[in-house]
Structures are given as C-alpha cells and as structure tokens.
Amino acid sequence: MTFKELGLTSALLKAVEKKKYTEPSVIQEKAIPPVLEGRDVLASAQTGTGKTAGFTLPMLQILSQEPPLRRRPVRALVLTPTRELAAQVFENVKEYSEFLNLRSAVVFGGVNIKPQIAKLRNGVDILVATPGRLLDLESQNVVSLSKVEIFVLDEADRMLDMGFARDVNRILKLMPDKRQNLLFSATFSKEIKKLADRFLSRPVTVHAAPENATADKIIQKAYHVAKVDKTAVLVRLIHEGDWQQVLIFTRTKSGANRLGKKLNKRGVLSAEIHGDKSQNARVKALDSFKKGTIKALVATDVAARGLDIPLLPHVVNFELPNVPEDYVHRIGRTGRAGANGEAISLVGHEEMDYLKGIEKLLGHTIPLEIMEGFEPGEAPVEEKKPAKKTFRRNNSTSNKNSKRRVPVKKRSNSQDSK
Structure with missing residues (x-):
C-alpha cells in the first residue's frame, strides 16, 4: 500500500x-x-x-x-x-x-x-x-x-x-x-x-503490534554483574564495541548524574537528561547526542519518553525498571523504522526479580551472560543485626519523676560546733 x-x-x-x-x-x-x-x-x-x-x-x-x-x-x-x-x-x-x-x-x-x-x-x-x-x-x-x-x-x-x-x-x-x-x-x-x-x-x-510486545529487530541480552562493577562493564562495552551512540537508562535523576560524571572521567563523553535539568539543558544535550558530539545520553524514563533519535543503535538498562512495561518503552527507542538495534541490561543480584517480571511480560526469557573478568560471585547474604540487650532498672530509679540522688558528705562534730 x-x-x-x-x-x-x-x-x-x-x-x-x-x-x-x-x-x-x-x-x-x-x-x-x-x-x-x-x-x-x-x-x-x-x-x-x-x-x-x-x-x-x-x-x-x-x-x-x-x-x-x-x-x-x-x-x-x-x-x-x-x-x-x-x-x-x-x-x-x-x-x-x-x-x-x-x-x-x-x-x-x-x-x-x-x-x-x-x-x-x-x-x-x-x-x-x-x-x-x-x-x-x-x-x-x-x-x-x-x-x-x-x-x-x-x-x-x-x-x-x-x-x-x-x-x-x-x-x-x-x-x-x-x-x-x-x-x-x-x-x-x-x-x-x-x-x-x-x-x-x-x-x-x-x-500496530501485539500488546506489550517488543520489536522483532531488537537484539535483547543481559549481563549478570555486581552493582559495583556496572560502570566498568558499561565502559568496556562502549570501548570494545566502538559504540558511537548509546542511550543509557537509570531509575533516578541522582543516579543519572552520578553515572554521567563517571563516564566522562573514563573518557566517554556524555550528558544527562532528566526532570531536574532545564529545558535548554535538555535540548542542548539531545542536540549534542544527535550530532555525535557526545557518545552517551544518560536518561530517566520520564525524560526519555518521546525522544526521537533516528537509527539509535544501542540502548542500555544500567538499572532495570521496577515496572516491566517501562522496559518495553525503553528498548523501543532502538530498532525503529525497520532498522536493527541492540538492548543490553546490566542486572545485579538485587534486580533478578525485576528481570523475571520483564520476561513474564514479554513471554520469553532474555539471555543472561557473564562478562569475563566481572564475575558477579554469590549473592551477598543479609547480615542479621544483633539483638539489643535490655537492662532492667531497679524500682528506685524506674520512676521518671524520681530525682537523681547525689551523695552528701557529712560534716564532722567539730565543724558542727563552729
């Protein structure tokens, strides 16, 4: 037609x-x-x-x-x-x-x-x-x-x-x-x-497509990685893959700011886009991203909604969303207009339940890999806090209204006589 x-x-x-x-x-x-x-x-x-x-x-x-x-x-x-x-x-x-x-x-x-x-x-x-x-x-x-x-x-x-x-x-x-x-x-x-x-x-x-489905041309995969290693894994993916343009999602505005600073320090020119940024700053960041002046755009879900970035090749979920539908919106930024795209998620121990929720929504599993040199190890076991010791007060001091007794030195007889 x-x-x-x-x-x-x-x-x-x-x-x-x-x-x-x-x-x-x-x-x-x-x-x-x-x-x-x-x-x-x-x-x-x-x-x-x-x-x-x-x-x-x-x-x-x-x-x-x-x-x-x-x-x-x-x-x-x-x-x-x-x-x-x-x-x-x-x-x-x-x-x-x-x-x-x-x-x-x-x-x-x-x-x-x-x-x-x-x-x-x-x-x-x-x-x-x-x-x-x-x-x-x-x-x-x-x-x-x-x-x-x-x-x-x-x-x-x-x-x-x-x-x-x-x-x-x-x-x-x-x-x-x-x-x-x-x-x-x-x-x-x-x-x-x-x-x-x-x-x-x-x-x-x-x-236009089955409800909650993701584009067929998007390659989806995930890396199981410890939270402390996520930035290093991301930088390796960008450098070794020679990525020229990647949209990265975080859950919070403060998280976007922190990640943006870390990427710039590691030689990946980036900018952040979220609700706390002025409209001019957001427009400038998006324009720089489209022109290729910066490689990475770090964004929150709300700020990235509606962004039109033609032929965006890579999307990274630095943090998985806690709402499965948001995953669909995120990775939908790539693989547009018939082009191929890649969506990679960095999944920490604490995000495994989020991944299961996303897979349930999609109706299929997402391949979970481990990057050599960044093996996540076993999930940390939450330490139990020691029980607080309780001390029983004696009756003489338990009353809140009772005054503290201060010992008084007795005077000698000789002093009394003076």
Missing part, C-alpha cells in the same frame, strides 16, 4: 515525499483511513511505529478541507505528557503542514511563557501542549478550547503514570462535546480502557 492509496491529498503526499517516506507503516495503514472518515480511534502503538504521522497526517487533511477562520481558534489539540514529546510532535506537524495554509504552536512548561502567549494571540489552528502549561494559559484567558474539532491524547499510558489524570479530565470539560477523539497508547491497561470509555464514542480499535 502507498500513502496515495490511503487517500491523502497532494499537499500531504508532497510533504511525506520530502521526508523520504516511501510506504506507510502498519499503524499508519490502520489508523489513517478511520481518522479520515471522522471516526474516534483507540490505537495501541509502540514507540517507533510511526504513530505520530498516523494521527498528524489525517488530522491536517481534515482541517485543511475548510478555509481557516479569520481569528484562527484552536481547532485541533494534541495533548502529550512530556516537553520532549510535545516538541517532537510539533516538529512533525510543521513538516507535514508545510504546503498547507495552517498554523500550529507548541506550549509546555519550563520555558518562558511570554513567547507562547504571543504566538497564541496571533491565532493557531493546531496546538500541541502538555497539561500543566495548557491549563495555566487557559486560566489566564490566553487560549480557548471551545472550538476544538479534533482531540488527540498521545501516550495516554504515560500520561496516567505521571499523575495527569485529573488534568486530562479538566481539559476534556473545556472542549465541546461534539468532536473527534483519538487516543494513542503503548499499552492497553484497565486504566487506559476506563479512560477511553469516558470520552471516546464507538471507537475503531487498531493495533
């Missing part, structure tokens, strides 16, 4: 051709036709499946079929959980709408709000936003959602994981009841299906 056979207009076909895409991905084939028909869509699509174009292309076509209104109210809203994802979706919207008379904007927190206000006051047709900044702008009467015709909730599972459920409900109430709704999620949990029932109307359900 071709993009033309999906029913896209010549202006959109020209934009797609400019990006050198020759044929639609599975999610695009399945999602674009029902969106063009005006149907609500519930889509299960992993990272790297082309899902953004799956909703952006038909959304732009629908909006371009009518001449824009003079004041250009927001007619389409794309809600994303993170700044990085919002920026990436906005770039796609701009690229695909290059030959259309449509305006778009992106708003998210962590940056100066004034340029965003100025952009919105000039009027936009498509708005890409994160929940917090959008509600902030709406409360200031800078933006109205009363004319929204198409609403896209992207990466809905991550939206709920990050605690945005209440914000999403508030935003839903700000839009007209009559609109087209599209919900995209990597997984279909009970919470996602409950959310979908709340605002989707007789949706068409599409799947």
Whole structure:
C-alpha cells in the first residue's frame, strides 16, 4: 500500500515525499483511513511505529478541507505528557503542514511563557501542549478550547503514570462535546480502557503490534554483574564495541548524574537528561547526542519518553525498571523504522526479580551472560543485626519523676560546733 492509496491529498503526499517516506507503516495503514472518515480511534502503538504521522497526517487533511477562520481558534489539540514529546510532535506537524495554509504552536512548561502567549494571540489552528502549561494559559484567558474539532491524547499510558489524570479530565470539560477523539497508547491497561470509555464514542480499535510486545529487530541480552562493577562493564562495552551512540537508562535523576560524571572521567563523553535539568539543558544535550558530539545520553524514563533519535543503535538498562512495561518503552527507542538495534541490561543480584517480571511480560526469557573478568560471585547474604540487650532498672530509679540522688558528705562534730 502507498500513502496515495490511503487517500491523502497532494499537499500531504508532497510533504511525506520530502521526508523520504516511501510506504506507510502498519499503524499508519490502520489508523489513517478511520481518522479520515471522522471516526474516534483507540490505537495501541509502540514507540517507533510511526504513530505520530498516523494521527498528524489525517488530522491536517481534515482541517485543511475548510478555509481557516479569520481569528484562527484552536481547532485541533494534541495533548502529550512530556516537553520532549510535545516538541517532537510539533516538529512533525510543521513538516507535514508545510504546503498547507495552517498554523500550529507548541506550549509546555519550563520555558518562558511570554513567547507562547504571543504566538497564541496571533491565532493557531493546531496546538500541541502538555497539561500543566495548557491549563495555566487557559486560566489566564490566553487560549480557548471551545472550538476544538479534533482531540488527540498521545501516550495516554504515560500520561496516567505521571499523575495527569485529573488534568486530562479538566481539559476534556473545556472542549465541546461534539468532536473527534483519538487516543494513542503503548499499552492497553484497565486504566487506559476506563479512560477511553469516558470520552471516546464507538471507537475503531487498531493495533500496530501485539500488546506489550517488543520489536522483532531488537537484539535483547543481559549481563549478570555486581552493582559495583556496572560502570566498568558499561565502559568496556562502549570501548570494545566502538559504540558511537548509546542511550543509557537509570531509575533516578541522582543516579543519572552520578553515572554521567563517571563516564566522562573514563573518557566517554556524555550528558544527562532528566526532570531536574532545564529545558535548554535538555535540548542542548539531545542536540549534542544527535550530532555525535557526545557518545552517551544518560536518561530517566520520564525524560526519555518521546525522544526521537533516528537509527539509535544501542540502548542500555544500567538499572532495570521496577515496572516491566517501562522496559518495553525503553528498548523501543532502538530498532525503529525497520532498522536493527541492540538492548543490553546490566542486572545485579538485587534486580533478578525485576528481570523475571520483564520476561513474564514479554513471554520469553532474555539471555543472561557473564562478562569475563566481572564475575558477579554469590549473592551477598543479609547480615542479621544483633539483638539489643535490655537492662532492667531497679524500682528506685524506674520512676521518671524520681530525682537523681547525689551523695552528701557529712560534716564532722567539730565543724558542727563552729
């Protein structure tokens, strides 16, 4: 099938051709036709499946079929959980709408709000936003959602994981009841299906891949390694494999900072990207990574969600996630657009249960190897703390209110007589 056979207009076909895409991905084939028909869509699509174009292309076509209104109210809203994802979706919207008379904007927190206000006051047709900044702008009467015709909730599972459920409900109430709704999620949990029932109307359900499956082109393996040896093992993998680009995941922001410093000291140029970094610092780190100025990008799950890194060859789980689904999101950064990728996990003794949970979710085992020179040894046995000794007080001192007795020296008779 071709993009033309999906029913896209010549202006959109020209934009797609400019990006050198020759044929639609599975999610695009399945999602674009029902969106063009005006149907609500519930889509299960992993990272790297082309899902953004799956909703952006038909959304732009629908909006371009009518001449824009003079004041250009927001007619389409794309809600994303993170700044990085919002920026990436906005770039796609701009690229695909290059030959259309449509305006778009992106708003998210962590940056100066004034340029965003100025952009919105000039009027936009498509708005890409994160929940917090959008509600902030709406409360200031800078933006109205009363004319929204198409609403896209992207990466809905991550939206709920990050605690945005209440914000999403508030935003839903700000839009007209009559609109087209599209919900995209990597997984279909009970919470996602409950959310979908709340605002989707007789949706068409599409799947780009089996739920919770990982890309076939990703080679997955793991090394059993002691926690203290993880950095040394990682450095050996990078040097001996001559890796030029690797995305590394840690569980915490402080862990990302520590690892970044260690890698730089060992000759692996790296940068960290997480929630405590300013937006400018995050953009700079990602740009340096894409350009090859640095080899390693150390990230937390939240910060890395939505990152678009073309042809990323290696992903390393320096620490396994305690939520198995996050493993799927992590390694989905590689093996994209038909390219091969490698995902390696460094598994300590204390993470074996996490590995079992991931394997249960995937439905298969992940080969566990031991690197020569870094044999993990036996799992340490937790030492029992010695029982505290208890001393029984005598009755004379057990009363808290009793005063401490201080011995008094008796005076002699001779002194008494003076």
